[in-house]
Amino acid sequence: MKAAVLHEVNKPLAIEEVSINKPAAREVLVRTSYAGLCHSDLHFIEGLYPHPLPVVLGHESAGVVAEVGSEVTYVKKGDHVITCLSVFCGTCENCTTGRPTLCTNADVKLPPGVSRRLSLAGKQLHTFANLSSYAEQMLVHENAVPLDRAALIGCAVITGYGAVVNTAKVTAGESVAIIGCGGVGMAAVNGAAIAGAGRIIAVDTNPVKLQLAAKLGATDLIDPKEGDPVQRIKDLTKGGVQHAIECLGTKTTAEQAFQMLAVGGTATIVGMVPFGQKLELHGADFLRERRIQGSSMGSNRFRVDMPRLVDFYMQRKLHLDDWISDVIPLAAINDGFSNMKAGKVVRSVIDFSR
Ligand code: ZN
Ligand code: ZN
DSSP states (O other): OEEEEEOSTTSOOEEEEOEEOOOOTTEEEEEEEEEEOOHHHHHHHTTSSOOOSSEEOOOEEEEEEEEEOTTOOSOOTTOEEEOOSOOOOSSSHHHHTTOGGGOOOTTTSOOTTOOOSEEETTEEEEESTTTOOSBSEEEEEGGGOOBSOOGGGGTHHHHHHHIIIIISOOOTTOOEEEEOOSHHHHHHHHHHHHHTOSOEEEEOSOHHHHHHHHHHTOSEEEOGGGSOHHHHHHHHTTSOEEEEEEOSOOHHHHHHHHHTEEEEEEEEEOSOOOTTOOOOOOGGGGGGTOEEEEOSGGGOOHHHHHHHHHHHHHTTOSOGGGGOOEEEOGGGHHHHHHHHHTTOOSOEEEETTO
């Protein structure tokens, strides 16, 4: 099958013929239909996060089950599925206490470099995030497959929506600022609207993305190029927001997320701050119970959350169609990442039938 292979950081991905194993007992072989280009993939292409190479990236995808292992019961051949990198064992301490996205079972949630599911010319080809969806087929654990279709739900949507609803637990009427309106930020804006947030303040330097955020439920739009976003948000809200959701992953915006909080407010960091970078916060701000926390894949319980998100989409509450800006063939994957870096697109999706 064809796959986009990263051999060296900061080099274009090479479209190559690679091999994939038959499913083991609890594995599922999925024919990839669509795969989204996510900023996290770009972080690995640019070497901001380390990963053993060569590797097939991609983790936001949907497809059709082609074959299942002998012990698989959750899906069968022909089922339409969304994939999620939050593969879980279901039995470890975190899984059984309601935090499956933090599963610690390394036999199911394989750490980087362990998987032998893919090979290139007889040599190990690394699997990314237990998925590797920039390939015509994916071999995954049974617990990486929730119901239904729609690739974007598998990463951007669950990450942004989940950060607001599951991690930050935004309730009706609360004020929320969302920093960065790419795919994840857009999902956070949409999630805040679904949660019934009062004021939803979208922050981005791209006017096109801000207009889209307004369509998805943002009540106020802030372009940081027009002045200090922290001060403007404090003025708008008379003291700060109850929630700041950071979806860019830079030191500056993560610090700003904390600075723009009202007393008792919580900053939730979703973006991937470059590996090794540290944040500086004003210690006295903690005296009034301001908090800062991380959010991993929207603290998802994906077999519950994803069917709900599909329902929200069917009810026209989740405006998924609005943030797919480009549908491309696998061969155009490098152009897709260039457009992402240039800030031209909210989300590009690979269509494997093209
Ligand atoms: Zn992603
Ligand atoms: Zn577990």
